[in-house]
Amino acid sequence: MCAGKETPNMSCYHGASKPVYVDEELLQEAVLEQGLQDQAERIAKEEGIHYNDALRLSLEYRNIRRIDHLWEFTSLTKLNLNNNFIKKIEGLNHLVNLTWLNLSFNNIEKIEGLEGLQKLEVLKLSNNRISFIENMDNLVELTILCLANNLLHQLNNVVYLRRFKKLFTLNIEGNPIPEESCEDNYLIFIAAYFQQLKFLNNIFLNEDIRNRASIKYNLDIEEMNQGELQRQQAVEESRKQEAELQRHEDAFVEQLNGSHLYNNIFQNDTEADKLHCLPGVDELLEGFEKHITDLCNQLFEVGLAEHKRREAEITLFFQKNEADVTRHQRKAFNLLTDFEKQHKQRIKELQELTDAKERKSQVENCLKEINLLCYNLMTVEFQLYGHMEETIRKFDNNISEMTSSFSETAQGIYPLHCRELEDSHHKNIQQIANTTVEMVAKGESEDELPDDVRMLFLDKNTVTDTLAASHDNHVQTINDRETQLVTRAEAWKVALIKGIEDTELRRNRMRIADIHRYADYLRGQLEKLQ
Structure with a gap:
């Protein structure tokens, strides 16, 4: 112990x-x-x-x-x-x-x-x-x-x-x-x-x-x-939520179902917070949020629908791919089965031969059959590889078309209209701001505005510059989300096709190596019988 x-x-x-x-x-x-x-x-x-x-x-x-x-x-x-x-x-x-x-x-x-x-x-x-x-x-x-x-x-x-x-x-x-x-x-x-x-x-x-x-x-x-x-x-509820969020990310439309974009637009806009006390601003913001959210929800639904289409296309491709590989493997299996049956008989006959000349002739015949088998197996493999290249090319075209179509649709629905909404909202805020500047200059709103807001509107140029900077930041947030969506969709497509091509290339190389290895093994058998 x-x-x-x-x-x-x-x-x-x-x-x-x-x-x-x-x-x-x-x-x-x-x-x-x-x-x-x-x-x-x-x-x-x-x-x-x-x-x-x-x-x-x-x-x-x-x-x-x-x-x-x-x-x-x-x-x-x-x-x-x-x-x-x-x-x-x-x-x-x-x-x-x-x-x-x-x-x-x-x-x-x-x-x-x-x-x-x-x-x-x-x-x-x-x-x-x-x-x-x-x-x-x-x-x-x-x-x-x-x-x-x-x-x-x-x-x-x-x-x-x-x-x-x-x-x-x-x-x-x-x-x-x-x-x-x-x-x-x-x-x-x-x-x-x-x-x-x-x-x-x-x-x-x-x-x-x-x-x-x-x-x-x-x-x-x-x-x-x-x-x-x-x-x-x-x-289980947490897993469902995680799976749903993953589905949104796979569709490139995560956080587009709701007011996430609106919140991101105003997240760091401290000056915009000062405008809430101005007459009519709250109503403008409520309308702006509603329109932005409606556009995002529209794009969100389109994104999920397009993701479903892409998934169906991917599933169809892999099903066809598996069927093609199985069909060619069956051809190769039949070639091997026929060869092995005859090869065993040839080896048996070779072992029984005593005449050196006849043994040499039989060995040469066996080598020819091995070379023919190798050629036939290679032919089947190259046919499969060529077929797979064409299948992948067509799949690439289909997925590229789907991805491009989604990106174009997204750019039409989301950033263009969102920018238009932001431009319209900015003009409306400018009008209210200009009116407020005039009222502050006349001293008509001293009791209605907080001190920090009143200080902002003492100078028209300062107000104009502040609103312009705020508008630029809003547009940049919208543009960044557009860029993120489009670039991620393209990167996903490129990675998908490359992964498929690399997998097929590895399969092809392994198959060729297996054929050569098996042929060398058969030749080694013959060498021991000479």
Whole structure:
């Protein structure tokens, strides 16, 4: 047993072995030991190991101290790291397809580093030094959790796990949780608070246990359920609002549904605030706000409608793209199937030949067939790539037309009319201001105006300059929102097309490399038979 450790830890029994770290050599050894799906070990050694193809990786009993170098294992579904010297959970966020993780029998003190594992179903953390359950919110698919023989000492902390609605099996035995803390065996407590749980510490929670739990904790559970329901409703409402705001941003019309623009126009216009006390100004501002808001709402609705059109076009493109790739892949598959059937027969005949001349002739024939296969596969791939280029070009034209049309519509509805409204509003304010200047000069409004407003209207030129600066700022705010809308729409279109083109280019290069690699592998087979 480890000194100072309250629970057993198998890493203590490794003897005096020197701790190691996960590195390239260790990973290659582990992957080759376990084998790669659909690849022989010899091919893996000759052509290099494709970590992103590995589905399972077992690294137990290797004296590992730190988790590292796993970022390429993006397809990994099962990872075994039990019985090592690991102190910290880290380096796992790239394993987005992981469903099974075993970190039992290590020296882990804190649950962390699991944020990216949203598909994780099984988590084994038994025989560590964990004292608190936390940082697991993203594990929404969790069904089995093992935390036996750790340092958990608060039964209420276990209630944290209620958020995992799919949790089926929980093991927390061997932890220093005092049973007297809940006046009964915590089996009843857990059965009450985890109504979906089937097994606790390998004990089936039968109907009798459920009934006893329901009687004992009925009021507590009802209160907790109500609180959780309210919190869940609040979270769902927040998510809906976030999703709606994201939809507005994707349509480039965020904060155009309402009086946001009007508020932005006057946000920093301190001089305009002084005009509210002038006769008729409040009515002008109310009318100005209404007209600006109506225009913004009109553009907002147009933006959402255009966004829906673009989304439909994008969906149609990717559906067609997938169908085209599938069709060409089927052609290539048929070519490979026919070739492999005949190639196996040719290899069999070649192995049976004893005459050197005949063997040489048969090898040359096999090489010709391999070259023909390579040519035919390349032809299919180039046909697909050329077809995809044309499809992307048409899609680019369609999206560009939609984006340009939206930008032109927006410029017609929003900035042009908004500027006209601002010009009209400015002229009306000028008339009121000029009248006020004359009244102040005659001393007719001394009792009606605050001192700071009256001081502003003592000089006509000052008033004219102040109103002109205010008008320029208003127009600039309108122009800036127009520029933001148009430039973001164009940048989105450019990024979308570039992303599609880059993805297709990578697919094409990978396919060509695969064809050459397979042909080289076949030629290597023949060389060994000569």
